[in-house]
Amino acid sequence: VSCGMAGEEGFFLEEKRFKQYCEDFVKHSQQIGDGWEWRTSKDLGDGYLSKTHFQVRNRHIPPDLKEKNNDNTEPTLFAHVEEPLDDSQAAGVGGTEEVVRYEYHVLYSSSYQVPVLYFRACFLDGRPLTLDEIWGSVHASYQARLQEGPWDTITQQEHPILGQPFFVLHPCRTNEFISAVLGGSQKHPRHTNYIILWLSTVGPVVGLNLPLSYAKLAPEQSTNTD
Amino acid sequence: MTDDKDVLRDVWFGRIPTCFTLYQDEITEREAEPYYLLLPRISYLTLVTDKVKKHFQKVMRQEEVSEIWFEYEGTPLKWHYPIGLLFDLHASNTALPWSITVHFKNFPEKDLLHCHSKDVIEAHFMACIKEADALKHKSQVINEMQKKDHKQLWMGLQNDKFEQFWAINRKLMEYPPEDNGFRYIPFRIYQATTERPFIQKLFRPIAAGGQLHTLGDLLKDVCPSTITPEDGEQKTQVMIHGIEPMLETPIQWLSEHMSYPDNFLHISIIPRPTD
Numbered sequence: 001v002s003c004g005m006a007g008e009e010g011f012f013l014e015e016k017r018f019k020q021y022c023e024d025f026v027k028h029s030q031q032i033g034d035g036w037e038w039r040t041s042k043d044l045g046d047g048y049l050s051k052t053h054f055q056v057r058n059r060h061i062p063p064d065l066k067e068k069n070n071d072n073t074e075p076t077l078f079a080h081v082e083e084p085l086d087d088s089q090a091a092g093v094g095g096t097e098e099v100v101r102y103e104y105h106v107l108y109s110s111s112y113q114v115p116v117l118y119f120r121a122c123f124l125d126g127r128p129l130t131l132d133e134i135w136g137s138v139h140a141s142y143q144a145r146l147q148e149g150p151w152d153t154i155t156q157q158e159h160p161i162l163g164q165p166f167f168v169l170h171p172c173r174t175n176e177f178i179s180a181v182l183g184g185s186q187k188h189p190r191h192t193n194y195i196i197l198w199l200s201t202v203g204p205v206v207g208l209n210l211p212l213s214y215a216k217l218a219p220e221q222s223t224n225t226d
Numbered sequence: 227m228t229d230d231k232d233v234l235r236d237v238w239f240g241r242i243p244t245c246f247t248l249y250q251d252e253i254t255e256r257e258a259e260p261y262y263l264l265l266p267r268i269s270y271l272t273l274v275t276d277k278v279k280k281h282f283q284k285v286m287r288q289e290e291v292s293e294i295w296f297e298y299e300g301t302p303l304k305w306h307y308p309i310g311l312l313f314d315l316h317a318s319n320t321a322l323p324w325s326i327t328v329h330f331k332n333f334p335e336k337d338l339l340h341c342h343s344k345d346v347i348e349a350h351f352m353a354c355i356k357e358a359d360a361l362k363h364k365s366q367v368i369n370e371m372q373k374k375d376h377k378q379l380w381m382g383l384q385n386d387k388f389e390q391f392w393a394i395n396r397k398l399m400e401y402p403p404e405d406n407g408f409r410y411i412p413f414r415i416y417q418a419t420t421e422r423p424f425i426q427k428l429f430r431p432i433a434a435g436g437q438l439h440t441l442g443d444l445l446k447d448v449c450p451s452t453i454t455p456e457d458g459e460q461k462t463q464v465m466i467h468g469i470e471p472m473l474e475t476p477i478q479w480l481s482e483h484m485s486y487p488d489n490f491l492h493i494s495i496i497p498r499p500t501d
Contacts, residue, residue: 044425110427156339160424
């Protein structure tokens with residue numbers, strides 16, 4: 001994977017500003033009950049955004065596919081459950097329904113000066129999903145885009161604060177597409193919450209969706225709250 | 227200058243005598259003899275243990291074998307850390323050979339990354355090099371290189387070819403003549419006692435007034451508690467490649483000469499032995 005950094009140009013996110021955007025983000029999340037929280041590490045005072053939610057993963061097994069096919073990921077339907085789990089919502093497709101616990105963390109990379117999305121998923125019995133299973137959960141249209149897009153690598157890496165294996169969206173080309181959206185370093189994006197912009201773009205790739213109300217969030221409104 | 231190049235060679239050719247023993251609960255058809263190997267400090271466990279795997283698989287049934295993993299005194303060993311770092315951090319003040327236990331079952335999903343092929347190691351190694359260059363040169367040097375240069379770094383490591391590796395790596399150790407060092411120093415500080423796996427921060431090798439920052443300056447800035455002596459006694463050791471560099475050593479020099487092939491300084495803070 002070639003890692004194209006946008007050199008001197010392009011918009012880099014400073015850590016202080018990252019923390020501020022996260023603070024505003026969490027405030028809005030609390031207002032709409034979206035479940036995000038900020039976790040501070042006890043030793044160094046740095047931290048990260050965190051959200052855990054449960055999703056029903058329908059494993060639809062078409063009759064013509066072999067039971068165990070090592071080469072291809074099985075096609076899966078991916079239902080996001082907003083309300084508490086209701087059996088009637090999951091039914092109707094056939095195949096097994098499994099509840100998957102997804103955990104998303106947003107950390108700051110001081111090396112690349114961008115936010116990074118870490119995530120992991122496990123079944124209720126604790127068995128973690130493999131990378132193949134996670135890929136199987138990604139909608140087909142995103143998979144196609146991912147092949148060509150700049151954020152096309154998901155690898156397993158060690159969480160820099162917790163020290164446990166997580167999956168990570170490769171961060172080094174984040175600056176490329178953020179700059180493209182924000183129009184380069186000339187425009188100082190005072191009126192855009194970088195975290196919302198970035199997360200709304202990369203999140204859906206891995207099953208993380210932001211309700212539209214985040215788009216209404218403007219820094220002036222939230223940083224001046226009492 | 228000859229002395230400095232010698233340091234590069236000494237770092238590259240460092241070895242740790244290791245004894246691999248199969249975990250007693252693994253099911254074997256015959257008794258498994260331990261396997262002895264000199265491990266390169268600068269490499270990665272899953273890159274240099276093919277012979278270990280073959281040796282133990284010979285006495286096991288095929289169905290009992292899944293992904294290999296290693297453990298030292300109950301601690302799963304992270305294959306994505308360089309071997310020398312693992313040894314310094316966990317076993318540096320114990321008797322040689324280093325005794326590592328080999329497992330083929332019950333992979334510890336919560337502790338270890340999977341390593342299904344050499345490609346995973348290569349990807350990890352290259353990602354570290356790229357991150358190091360982002361810190362040193364805003365990625366300019368690594369991005370100017372061709373794919374074949376990247377490949378040469380990896381092949382040099384994989385095949386233990388010092389000259390092949392450094393033919394390319396020397397470019398990653400250069401800096402503009404108007405500067406006196408890198409932009410930031412790629413380093414990570416490890417302590418076995420913390421939940422946090424390592425500390426990594428932005429740190430400049432040159433102070434505002436132009437003086438060279440030292441290893442001591444780095445430690446004071448990043449983890450001050452570790453080097454402040456309590457009761458005048460230094461309770462910890464600061465170890466890189468099995469030695470304790472003087473705290474007065476310029477960090478720029480350390481970065482150029484004692485980084486691992488991934489271009490990071492991996493520094494261990496360990497308890498000082500009380501004998």
